[in-house]
Amino acid sequence: MLINITLSMFKSSTPQEKGSALCTAAKHGWSEIVLALLELDAQPDFADVAAGGKTALSYATESGDTDTVAALLERRASPTLLDSYLWAPLHYAAVAGSLAVVKMLLSNPKVGPDTKNDYGETPLWQAARKGQEAVVRLLAQQGSSRVNVDVRNRNDTTPLMKAAKGGHTGVVCLLLDMETVNPDAVDKHGCTVLWYAASNGYEEITRWLLETSKVNVNSENKAGKTVLGTAVENGHVAVVKVLLTVGEATPDSESLFQAVEQGNLEMVQLMLGTGKVEPGIRDDGGQTLLSFAAKNGHKAIVSFLLTEWGDDPDVQDDFRRTLWLARGHEDEAMTELFISALAVADRQDIQLL
DSSP states (O other), X not given: OHHHHHHHHHTTOOHHHHHHHHHHHHHTTOHHHHHHHHHTTOOXXXXXXXXXXXXXXXXXXXXXXXXXXXXXXXXXXXXXXXXXXXXXXXHHHHHHTOHHHHHHHHTSTTOOTTOOOTTSOOHHHHHHHTTOHHHHHHHHTTOTTTOOTTOOOTTOOOHHHHHHHHTOHHHHHHHHTOTTOOTTOBOTTXXXXXXXXXXXXXXXXXXXXXXXXXXXXTOBOTTSOBHHHHHHHTTOHHHHHHHHHTSOOOOOHHHHHHHHHHTOHHHHHHHHTTSOSOTTOBOTTSOBHHHHHHHTTOHHHHHHHHHTSOOOTTOOOTTSOSHHHHHHTTOHHHHHHHHHHHHHTTOSOGGGO
């Protein structure tokens, strides 16, 4: 019934109308309507200008509809026709993760498995970005002479970087097992695979990368942010712990003061516990960890620095401030911490409070 309605509606339609209807039907997986429109001589390679020149085949591959894909290919729809963004049908199939459609396209000798879009991204690159492990594996199996598994886009971003950034553990594991994949690749922003994994809080991926012994745990991006620093900034305690224990990262001043500012005692303890932090470390403004913690009102960190870390309760910053800062918060509990610490140290300047 629906087929008859379609035939009667579009029998006298213009090629533009038939083509537009064909794209709509392919987009929604209406394979019978696609067949009916093709019977009415709808152009199988009609380009949807409103969608950047996307063809019916690209719509069908994106939806993963094997019946529609097969019907279009039988009517000689081009499997290599690119849209305005240089996306081929294979790009769309890879993003969708439709293994069956990808296989159908690859069976055509005209289809290049490593074709690049306008941003330099291949079907494998896009599949890695979306975490489509089975598609990544299939494309990689085409051989290194046909598919570059470590391809870079215009930002020098690799498939492994995108998989790590997205937390796609299966794809990361798969790519790390490939000899031609560089686990320590750097993009144009100076960010590494490890940087993206740590920044986004993916502990397991961070651990895997560190266990390759091929990554620089202390690398910085072009903005001067270390791998540890980005994990601290984003509050990823578990990742910070892995970086410090498995990767033996060296805590930098910015990371330490960032943790103090956040009031994250566990991160402060982890970094100071490495034994790699010089006593009396100061930030660019001359503040010590103790004065900075006091300034921000973080009593738990102040207590730890005084009782466990052994900070001098009367140490002063470049403006000769520590106790004054605590006093400035009018925090009786904080003040008591300093009084107790001074008393234990047998200091005679408690009256300064």
